[in-house]
Amino acid sequence: MSTWRVEDAEQSRTPAGMAVQGSWVSLHFLRSALRRRLRFVLVTTTAGLLLAVAALVLAPVSSSADATIFLAHDSDTDPATAIATDHKLLINRTVARQVVEELGLPMTTDQFLASYAATEASTQLLDIQLKAATPDEAVRRLTALCAAFLTFRNQQLAAQADYVVKTDETHIADLRRQIQLVTAEYKAALAHHDATAASVALTTRSGLYSQIGTLQSTIQDTQLQTGALATASHVVDPPAPIPPGGKRHVALMVASGLILGCGLSLGTVFTQALVSNRLRRREEVAIALGHPVPFSAGPVRGRFRRNLPTLSPRTRKRRRRNLEILAGGFFAALPEEREVRTRLALVGVGDLRAAAKVIWRTARQCQEQGERVFLVDLTSAGLLRRRSSDELPVLWPESRPGTASGRLSVISSVADALPVGDPRAEQWRRATVVLVLGEVELGVGNRHLAMWADRAVVLVGAGRVTAEYLRSTSRLFASSGPPLEFAMVVGADHTDESLGVLQGEVRKDQQRRAGS
Numbered sequence: 404m405s406t407w408r409v410e411d412a413e414q415s416r417t418p419a420g421m422a423v424q425g426s427w428v429s430l431h432f433l434r435s436a437l438r439r440r441l442r443f444v445l446v447t448t449t450a451g452l453l454l455a456v457a458a459l460v461l462a463p464v465s466s467s468a469d470a471t472i473f474l475a476h477d478s479d480t481d482p483a484t485a486i487a488t489d490h491k492l493l494i495n496r497t498v499a500r501q502v503v504e505e506l507g508l509p510m511t512t513d514q515f516l517a518s519y520a521a522t523e524a525s526t527q528l529l530d531i532q533l534k535a536a537t538p539d540e541a542v543r544r545l546t547a548l549c550a551a552f553l554t555f556r557n558q559q560l561a562a563q564a565d566y567v568v569k570t571d572e573t574h575i576a577d578l579r580r581q582i583q584l585v586t587a588e589y590k591a592a593l594a595h596h597d598a599t600a601a602s603v604a605l606t607t608r609s610g611l612y613s614q615i616g617t618l619q620s621t622i623q624d625t626q627l628q629t630g631a632l633a634t635a636s637h638v639v640d641p642p643a644p645i646p647p648g649g650k651r652h653v654a655l656m657v658a659s660g661l662i663l664g665c666g667l668s669l670g671t672v673f674t675q676a677l678v679s680n681r682l683r684r685r686e687e688v689a690i691a692l693g694h695p696v697p698f699s700a701g702p703v704r705g706r707f708r709r710n711l712p713t714l715s716p717r718t719r720k721r722r723r724r725n726l727e728i729l730a731g732g733f734f735a736a737l738p739e740e741r742e743v744r745t746r747l748a749l750v751g752v753g754d755l756r757a758a759a760k761v762i763w764r765t766a767r768q769c770q771e772q773g774e775r776v777f778l779v780d781l782t783s784a785g786l787l788r789r790r791s792s793d794e795l796p797v798l799w800p801e802s803r804p805g806t807a808s809g810r811l812s813v814i815s816s817v818a819d820a821l822p823v824g825d826p827r828a829e830q831w832r833r834a835t836v837v838l839v840l841g842e843v844e845l846g847v848g849n850r851h852l853a854m855w856a857d858r859a860v861v862l863v864g865a866g867r868v869t870a871e872y873l874r875s876t877s878r879l880f881a882s883s884g885p886p887l888e889f890a891m892v893v894g895a896d897h898t899d900e901s902l903g904v905l906q907g908e909v910r911k912d913q914q915r916r917a918g919s
Contacts, residue, residue, distance in 0.1 A: 435898040436676035437669070439683075444668040451664020455656045468541035470549055470642040472529045474556070475635035477628065482526035489529060492559065493521050493552050501551045506544065519548065528639070538644035545642035557633040564629040571618045571625075578618075582611045682873065683865045685892055685903030691873035692861065692890050696903025698732030699865075699892035700725035703757050729757075729862070729891055730764035736860050736888045737769075737836065744777075744831075748839035748856035748885065751782075752876060753864030755842055757893045759786035761862060762840050766795050769836050777827075777834035779855055781841045796827040843876050853884035861887060865894040 437444065476485040492498070499512045508515060519533035533548065535541035589604035682688050685696045703726040733749055749765075751758030759782075766776045778797040780787035788799040839856045843849070852859065859880065863873070880887040892903070 433673060433676065436672055438898045439896045440668075440672045444665065444672060447668035447671075448661060448664040451660040451662075451667070452657065453660075454664075455660025458660075459653060459656050466536065466538040466541050467532055467534050467645040468538065468545040468642045469533075469640070469645050470531050470545050470638060471524065471640035472531065472549060472553070473635070473637055473639045474527055474529060475632045476527065477632065486523050486526045486529070489556065490521055490523060492556055493529065493531070495555070498548070498551050498555050501555070502544065502547045505551070506547055508544070515544075519545070532645070533642075542642045542644055549638050549642065553636060553638075556636065560629050560632055564625050567625050568622050571622050575615050575618050578611050578615050582608055582615075585611065679866075680869050681866045682863075682868060682870055683895070684899050684901045685895065686901035687870065688863050688873065688890060688892055689903040689905055691870040691877075692863070692887075693874075693877045693905070694861070694887055694890050695905055696863075696890045696892055698729060698735075698889075699895040699899070699903065700728040701896065702894045703729065703760050725893075726760060726764050729761045729893060730768055732891050733761055733765045733860055733862075734768055736858065744834055744837050746837040746839060746856045746858075748841050748852055748859040750841045750843055750852070750859050750861050751864075752843050752861055752873070753867030754862070754893055755782060755784070756786060757864065758862045759790075759840060761893070762838050763787065763790060763795075766836075766838055769838075770794065774836045775830070775834045777831055777837045779837060779839040781839060781852065781855065783842070787840050796830045798827060798831075843879065845872075845875055845879065849879045849883045856885050858888050859885045861890040863890055863892050865892050865896070865899075867894070 474486065474489050476482060494516060496512050496516065499516045502508070503510065503512055503515050510518075518535065519531060521529050521531045524530045531545065531548065533541055533545040535544055585604050585608045589601055589608065592598075592600035592604060682691060685699050689696045701721065703722050733747075736747055737745060749758050749762045762778070766778055769776045776795060778787050778795060780797055780799045785799050787797045790797065837856075839852070841852045841856070841859070861876065861880075877887070890903070
């Protein structure tokens, strides 16, 4: 009796360094993103440091001076209200204008107002801070400001006292007129021998004289108090320069530049890593494409064209090694027993220029082993055509998709596509290996590539394409050919610790080994 053995479904596992939607991002994922963009982080942090140093050199800290003024107030006034009034008098445009005009400063009144500020140290002390270009200039301006402020305040106190004195003097004049009238009534009462009326008049006159005496005392007190307040108010702490921040200020500026640059770069790197859906790992590319990724290497070219001479010898050596790895992988796709004109295509996905370098290096490798190589460039940019030489002929056919001819049928004889007498026709007939450089255009299709190549290898640029794009590419090859051998990854970084082998192939290999 036979029984069915149903294996449990394998639990989905998130590869280390790959974030899955709806799950927590692992520390390893963020660390991998940071290691991948470490150069960007270092450059941005250094830029922040250089900006901080430039700010210290080009925009030095302005010098400051400090002074403290003691202000005496009337005992009858509220101390908090009095010191607030003095504070308001200090930041008055009239005071600022007097200092600007007195010193002949090259600035407006509002600009000078913005250069100083005051704090209320107590109900009788004002602490003033003023900024200027140099310490001596700050002391000079603050000295003039203190003098102008005290003069202006004394004027306001004197004007207030004068108003009180004039009011009292007017009242005294009115009382004196009343005394004259009361005196006349007193004399009239004596003339009529009216003792009662005379006594009332005398009492009234005495009261009026008493009020005049009180008002005269008030006037004297007001004048004395005003003079006393003006004399008692003075500069307690003369203007003096405030020592600059020195090393502490430099350290704070440098730390601020480092924090700004590092924070900006880390935020950019982590944000791009979290929101990007581009594939970088070999395992991700293999799963999306449905084919193994047996070969991968780092970048083979710089970010900008023709920048290889400016790179360090170590970087050039590493990129040459990366190119050799990918060229060797592409060469491995050629069959050992080659037919006449064995045709193999390298399709660039995401990094077409890297694919051109790889296929050119593979052609040189074939020549070194005695093969006669012919190159076909099906890219719209004609990346191989620019390198064409007598040793490595390159055909850039006019029957590419999207060209004016619009003819997609294969050319049975390359000689028909070449001008009469073109030596490439003979080179085509003698060629044993035909290497085709192609590109994936989802809107055009893949039939033209199948007309020029028997098999194909895909070169995927790490971090340049999405999983959906690779799945569509795989379907395109499955529907219209040519058969896809495997894939390679260019631009891979050292943080990728995965194998580009499909789990189904691993299981089949294990079963085959167990059966043998």
